[in-house]
Amino acid sequence: MNQQELTDKYINIIRKPTAVELLIMDRRKPPELKCPFKFIQARKLPPGAGDREIFEAVTALLADRRFFRYCTMCGELCALAWMANKTMCPDCTKKYFPIRM
């Protein structure tokens, strides 16, 4: 996936009058499983932030190991919340460990 695809899939950019918020997709914990995912705020930019600033903030988020990791099997960048065990993406987990899913 390229940066645009990763952004479309995992990052929500919300322009508010008071700030531009960058939200990252996170997985809900079992007690609140009605909807399996939610977005949590990862960065806040000033309200007048332009496309360039937002692009740079997204680039920084994608490089932040607290939020994104590379799958050790296929090499795809994946949101950490969606990885099965911090080293493998869900697709590879299904492929190599079908019983665990």
Ligand SMILES: [Zn+2]
């Ligand atoms: Zn993978």
